[in-house]
Amino acid sequence: MRKNEVMxxxxxxxxxxxxxxxWRMMIPLLLLMAVIVAYPLLYSIWISFRNxxxxxxxxxxxxxxxxxxxxxxEPLFWIAVKNTFTFLVxxxxxxxxxxxxxxxxxxxxxxxxxxxxxxxxxPIFVTPVAVGLMFRFLLSTQFGLITDILSRLGIHIDFxxxxxxxxxxxxxxxxxxxxxxxxxxLAGLESLPKEPFEAAYVxxxxxxxxxxxxxxxLLKPVIIVAVLIRSLDALKVFEYVYxxxxxxxxxxxxxxxxxxxxxxxxxxxxxxAAASAWIVVLMVMLLxxxxxxxxxxxxxx
Amino acid sequence: xxxxxTFRWVSIxxxxxxxxxxxxNTEEDSGNEESASQESNEPVVLRAIxxxxxxxxxxxxxxxxxxxxxxxxxxxxxxxxxxxMREKILSSFLAPDPVYDLIVVxxxxxYDFASEGFLEPLDGMIQEAGDAYNYEDFAAPLRQIAEVxxxxxxxxxxxxxxxxxxxxxxxxxxxxxxxxxIDELQNHIEELTTDEIAGTAMQPQRGYKIFxxxxxxxxxxxxxxxxxxxxxxxxxxxxxxxLTKYIETYNASAPEDSINWGFDEAMRxxxxxxxxxMLSYNWMLPTLxxxxxxxxxxxxxxALTEVPGGKSVLGAWYWGIPANTEQKDAAWTFIEWITxxxxxxxxxxxxxxxxxxxxxxxxxxxxxxxxxxxxNTVKSILENASPLADGPNAEEMIQAVGTExxxxxxxxxxxxxxxxxxxxxxxxxxxxxx
Numbered sequence: 001m002r003k004n005e006v007m008x009x010x011x012x013x014x015x016x017x018x019x020x021x022x023w024r025m026m027i028p029l030l031l032l033m034a035v036i037v038a039y040p041l042l043y044s045i046w047i048s049f050r051n052x053x054x055x056x057x058x059x060x061x062x063x064x065x066x067x068x069x070x071x072x073x074e075p076l077f078w079i080a081v082k083n084t085f086t087f088l089v090x091x092x093x094x095x096x097x098x099x100x101x102x103x104x105x106x107x108x109x110x111x112x113x114x115x116x117x118x119x120x121x122x123p124i125f126v127t128p129v130a131v132g133l134m135f136r137f138l139l140s141t142q143f144g145l146i147t148d149i150l151s152r153l154g155i156h157i158d159f160x161x162x163x164x165x166x167x168x169x170x171x172x173x174x175x176x177x178x179x180x181x182x183x184x185x186l187a188g189l190e191s192l193p194k195e196p197f198e199a200a201y202v203x204x205x206x207x208x209x210x211x212x213x214x215x216x217x218l219l220k221p222v223i224i225v226a227v228l229i230r231s232l233d234a235l236k237v238f239e240y241v242y243x244x245x246x247x248x249x250x251x252x253x254x255x256x257x258x259x260x261x262x263x264x265x266x267x268x269x270x271x272x273a274a275a276s277a278w279i280v281v282l283m284v285m286l287l288x289x290x291x292x293x294x295x296x297x298x299x300x301x
Numbered sequence: 302x303x304x305x306x307t308f309r310w311v312s313i314x315x316x317x318x319x320x321x322x323x324x325x326n327t328e329e330d331s332g333n334e335e336s337a338s339q340e341s342n343e344p345v346v347l348r349a350i351x352x353x354x355x356x357x358x359x360x361x362x363x364x365x366x367x368x369x370x371x372x373x374x375x376x377x378x379x380x381x382x383x384x385x386m387r388e389k390i391l392s393s394f395l396a397p398d399p400v401y402d403l404i405v406v407x408x409x410x411x412y413d414f415a416s417e418g419f420l421e422p423l424d425g426m427i428q429e430a431g432d433a434y435n436y437e438d439f440a441a442p443l444r445q446i447a448e449v450x451x452x453x454x455x456x457x458x459x460x461x462x463x464x465x466x467x468x469x470x471x472x473x474x475x476x477x478x479x480x481x482x483i484d485e486l487q488n489h490i491e492e493l494t495t496d497e498i499a500g501t502a503m504q505p506q507r508g509y510k511i512f513x514x515x516x517x518x519x520x521x522x523x524x525x526x527x528x529x530x531x532x533x534x535x536x537x538x539x540x541x542x543x544l545t546k547y548i549e550t551y552n553a554s555a556p557e558d559s560i561n562w563g564f565d566e567a568m569r570x571x572x573x574x575x576x577x578x579m580l581s582y583n584w585m586l587p588t589l590x591x592x593x594x595x596x597x598x599x600x601x602x603x604a605l606t607e608v609p610g611g612k613s614v615l616g617a618w619y620w621g622i623p624a625n626t627e628q629k630d631a632a633w634t635f636i637e638w639i640t641x642x643x644x645x646x647x648x649x650x651x652x653x654x655x656x657x658x659x660x661x662x663x664x665x666x667x668x669x670x671x672x673x674x675x676x677n678t679v680k681s682i683l684e685n686a687s688p689l690a691d692g693p694n695a696e697e698m699i700q701a702v703g704t705e706x707x708x709x710x711x712x713x714x715x716x717x718x719x720x721x722x723x724x725x726x727x728x729x730x731x732x733x734x735x
Contacts, residue, residue: 054391055413076704141558142566158558162711165561248507249560250708265388267697 048274055268067275077276079251080259081283083166087255088234090170091177095230096223098174099181104211106182107189121183123176132243135172160245162252169240169253177233181226188222189215224295228288235284256280344373345631349403350389352618353380356459357405359653360639366647367638374631376403387696394419394623402628403635406455406621408446408688409695414621415449416693421622422452426633435642438657440683443617446691455619456640459584459654462686463517463613464678466571466585467578469604471498479606483521483546486609490554493577500554502567502576503547507707508700510563512689513614514580515706518543520687521610526727531692533731535702536724544709544716551710560711571603572596580608582616583679584654587671605678615686617656655679692731701726 019027051063071077106117123131138146139159150157159168196214205213216223238257241247247254247262260280264273351357357380364376379401381389387410393400394414406414414420427436436444439457447455465479465486471493472478480486490500504510516526524539556562556570568585570576572595586605589596596603607613620636622629638644645653646660650669655661661680665673690698702723709719 054395056417057395058417141556142569158560160561161558162560162713245561246507248704248707249505250507250711250713251704252711252713262700266700267694268391 044274044277047271048278050271052271053269063271067271068279070272071276071279076251076254076259077279080254080256083252083254084235084237084256087166087170087173087237088231090167091173091234091237092227092230094170094174095178095181096227098178099185099226100223102178102182103185103189104215106186117183117186121179124179126176128176128239129243131172131176132240135168135175135240136244139168160249162249165245165249165252169237169244172240173234173237177230181230184222184226184229185219188219188226192218228291232284232288235280344375345628346375346377347402347628347631347635348400349376349378349405350386350393350401351378351380351405352386353382356618356653359648359651362651363639363644363648366644367635370638371634374634376635390623391419394625396625399623399625401623402626403632404621404623405458406619408615408617408619409690409699411446411455411619412449412692412695415452415454419624420454421624421626421629422454423456423622423633424453426637427453427456430637433641434637435659438642438659440656440658440680442615442683442686442688443656446615446617446688447619455621456636457656458618458620458640460656460679460683461582461584461616461618461654462679462682463513463580463608463616464583464586464605464682465578465608466581466589466603466605468493468571468599468602470602471577472604479604480609482609483518483543486521487546487550490550490578494554498574499556499570499576500578501550502562502570502579503551503555503559504563504567504580505551505555505560505707505710506563507561508703509689510703511706511710512699512703513616515543515547516614516689517580517608517612518547520612520614521608522546523610526687526689527691531731533724533728535727536721540720540724541716544706544720548710548716560707568595572599574599582654583682584652586675587652590671605675607678607681611681612685612687613682615683615688617688655683658683690727690731694730698727698730701730 048067049062049064051059051061051067053059102120106113106120109116126134138144141147141158144159147157147159158164192215196218197210200210200214236257237255238261241253241255241258242261245253247258256276260273260276263269263276351360357378361378361380364378367376368374386405387407390401390404390406390410393404406420427434430436440460443457443460444453447453447457467479472489475489475492477489477492480489492500494500504514519526519540522539522543524537524543525534528534551559556576559566559570562570564581567576567579568581571579571581572589583605586603588594589603590600592600594600620640622632622636626632639648640656642657642659645655645657646663646667649655649660649664650667655664655676658680661676664670665676670676689695692698705714705719705723705726708714709716714722
């Protein structure tokens, strides 16, 4: 009886007095998205065209593209752009290389593979700000474990001077996020078809040939997605900078997110911070579109 | 089917109406309760925000005494790390219903808070407090910071003016006297530097720290940050000399790889015997000389003197009353009590940083104090001290100048360029409104 009722309900679901069933099912999600995504985004666009500063509640005028011009003319903004992209290139390329090496090693592993994979994944589960604090102490010149061990071996490195700080922060990112890259590539490797590899084996191809001619080309879609996800994440680097260097020494580790945070919540110029953030969004969107368009064009060839 | 749906929609509508009206009632009820409590003079709870520092703990420990005198006023202190304080305070200022009735204000925030009308002017209350309260007794530079456009907006809580902390035993060993000029300081530091110990622990960390330290060198060279009308005068030969000498000393005598060092690192170096001197807060001396403190066996060997040249950088915390609180009277009652000469002596003897001249005199001869020499030195420091910035957007100006100085120390900019850029940025930031 009940089953019949349910069945009849399914049959009638398209008939509705106001809106179709599908839309009614979508409405809660759409409302939620509108409240938590669309509203803040639209609000941030709105304030980027005004001159809102938290410290001056009486000031709220339309200034057109004034805030965008201010943000673009600020030398520190461009230093932050340069630092962030340098960080991104170093961190993501190292993560890709190391992740691929680890994934290739793990795919061949027969015993304890699950345990080893679980252990390798642990850095992902640590909060980035805790990772930042952890490395701040491990790499401290005063009492850092790593600096101490290195100095006993006769190696003397200051990890956070103006030449090394950005590189050190990129290395911390590599430590934390290589396992993610490895996980993505491992999943990709496991889903590859066996036939091309068997054919290569029969033809007597070397391991290097198999890797460069078969594995990597077949893995390309996964690599693209993994690199894209990591790059977008790397653009948001904030926690390590906040926990360790606060943008210094000088402007060596001033990254975009830290810069925007400082303008918005340090100096309370919300409109300028919103304008800077939107410039970054537009830049990233442009890069992603170009990147995807080029890869799509490459694939179609 | 249609009927069924109409019924459902009506039910949903009804539920919303009930919820909405329920919310409305709650608000009205709480509003009524609040006004009732004010009318009937019931016990007041003062919600206060303070920084997580020993000076706040001392205040917390004195609340019991306050409640013996004022049993109707409960002070509920929320202690937060520095980074979170300004945001919380500002949100409370802007909220329709304030979160705090009593706040502490760091000196760089003073101008912005007062000029935007967030703080209650206290002149009337100070006048009413009369001679016994003796407002003029607070060190003059401290009072000056709290005055914005001719009105007083806050009462000093504790100072963090800088002095030179040095190892007395090492100075004696090398037959050195406290330095009176930057050149002398440089020579002393150089002489004290050996393979085992750095002549000085510096704090060239970007932002507030480097500016706070370097400004003492600037003052000693005869330079200034702002003139009497508040105009930026950083672009000067004195500033260039001061920065050149600062970098020379950093390269020659500070511990290796200390370019990111702030207060904690420098303090650790001095207390563990790795460095012989540091420019730091005057109240660090009792902490360093405390046999149970971080310095261990070295306790008792530290001394404090004025920054060479006699003028030091002044920082201070203040008590303020948010303009939007309903509990202004109760808040003032507490401020008047905690900053009164009697209670302030108590606070200082418990280890709080001094603010009143008379209290420093009394504490000097008191058996629970840290000795006459110490209080006399702090008195001289407080007589001639100046904040890093006085005017609008002080916080941002400090960060901007601090970044330029850090660039110069890191070798990324020449001294000349760094000073020119620092001065231009400071001018741009502070004159924005003018």
